[in-house]
Amino acid sequence: MGGYFDYAATCPVDEDVIEAYIHATRNYFANTKSLHDPGTKAHELLEHCRNTMAGLMGVEQEGVYFTSGGTESNELAIDGLLRAGKGEHIITTEAEHSSVRNLIRRYEKEGYKVTRVPLNEAGIINVEDIERAIQEDTVLMAIQHVNPDIGSVQPIRHLSELCRAHGILFHSDCVQSFGKMPVEEVATYVDSLSVSAHKLYGPKGVGAVYIRPSLSFPPKTPGGTHEGGVRAGTVNTPGIAGFTVAAEKMMKERKSVESKILELKQTFLKAGEWNLIGDKVSAVPIIGLLLPEIEGQWAMLEGNRRGFHFSTGSACSTGNHEPPGTLLAMGYDAEEAKSFIRLSFSHHQTSEQVEKLALFLSGLRKPTVAW
Numbered sequence: 001m002g003g004y005f006d007y008a009a010t011c012p013v014d015e016d017v018i019e020a021y022i023h024a025t026r027n028y029f030a031n032t033k034s035l036h037d038p039g040t041k042a043h044e045l046l047e048h049c050r051n052t053m054a055g056l057m058g059v060e061q062e063g064v065y066f067t068s069g070g071t072e073s074n075e076l077a078i079d080g081l082l083r084a085g086k087g088e089h090i091i092t093t094e095a096e097h098s099s100v101r102n103l104i105r106r107y108e109k110e111g112y113k114v115t116r117v118p119l120n121e122a123g124i125i126n127v128e129d130i131e132r133a134i135q136e137d138t139v140l141m142a143i144q145h146v147n148p149d150i151g152s153v154q155p156i157r158h159l160s161e162l163c164r165a166h167g168i169l170f171h172s173d174c175v176q177s178f179g180k181m182p183v184e185e186v187a188t189y190v191d192s193l194s195v196s197a198h199k200l201y202g203p204k205g206v207g208a209v210y211i212r213p214s215l216s217f218p219p220k221t222p223g224g225t226h227e228g229g230v231r232a233g234t235v236n237t238p239g240i241a242g243f244t245v246a247a248e249k250m251m252k253e254r255k256s257v258e259s260k261i262l263e264l265k266q267t268f269l270k271a272g273e274w275n276l277i278g279d280k281v282s283a284v285p286i287i288g289l290l291l292p293e294i295e296g297q298w299a300m301l302e303g304n305r306r307g308f309h310f311s312t313g314s315a316c317s318t319g320n321h322e323p324p325g326t327l328l329a330m331g332y333d334a335e336e337a338k339s340f341i342r343l344s345f346s347h348h349q350t351s352e353q354v355e356k357l358a359l360f361l362s363g364l365r366k367p368t369v370a371w
Helices: 015-027 037-057 070-084 098-109 127-133 156-166 183-187 237-252 254-270 296-306 325-329 351-362
Strands: 064-067 089-092 113-116 138-142 169-173 192-196 207-211 275-277 286-290 340-344
Touching: 015 237, 037 064, 037 183, 037 207, 037 237, 064 070, 070 098, 070 138, 070 169, 070 192, 070 207, 089 098, 098 113, 127 156, 138 156, 156 169, 183 192, 237 254, 254 351, 296 340, 296 351
Parallel strands: 089 113, 089 138, 138 169, 169 192
Antiparallel strands: 064 207, 192 207, 275 286, 286 340
């Protein structure tokens, strides 16, 4: 993994997590809804994990539901909040993860009004823009905690104060922040939030959503018995066990991880002259930058050829070759955004690895032949 700088897309699975997954697969294989002893045993593990995750997120256990990942968590939360609230107007940004953007576009086609507020030059929402966007029938605001492209952190508390003053329900995508920042502080200010295992060295295909228990809404898929009826289908008990171990480990080591990430980011920043976009000084393990006269996709391919693996934005949206919505929300045009790349770091990396990446990027030159 020496040349891997795409941890915001996904992480390798931690060895302790693998052991927990295998143990749960062997010993807690029964369906958690089965009434026999093996089923009861699996159900007890599931509820232990739910209680642990609720504590790590700083929320009520009754509001935690396990899912297949961040995308499904976002979908269940937004659908649930729209059904629980009253109104036809949604506030969001073009910088949200593609799962949120695409879902809101669907609701827009179904008749909801949508206001997409811009980001400032630091990649952060101006609270005044949100205040101006609020309408009499605003029902939902969907704003991420940490941006997946540039690592900027949104002012969740201030946004929450506006929502509560106007009776607006608030969902926040915390996939990029859970385990790396104090999400338990954010949780008290939102009505729902989404998290995912594979962003913090857990298994893929597992996530969780928190929806405030006092909210009443019909489930998206009726008739389900698992996860309180909010999410139908047999739960992935081994994956949930692995997710819980991964989250516990990241929370326990968070201070040392933050210190290491800050060290790696400072090493990179000092190693060259960079046109940085968004976050520069926080412990969020993401750096976004524009390369001079070089297309990000070419740089990514050239880097891959040299053993450096980074991306041109969120992995869930790069396949369509569109520029990151984050940059468009910040006022960059599509041509400028083509030179964007995202670097994301891990506390398992060394300063030497980061210096080598910086040396490679500093030496990149505009290709003389069109690719």
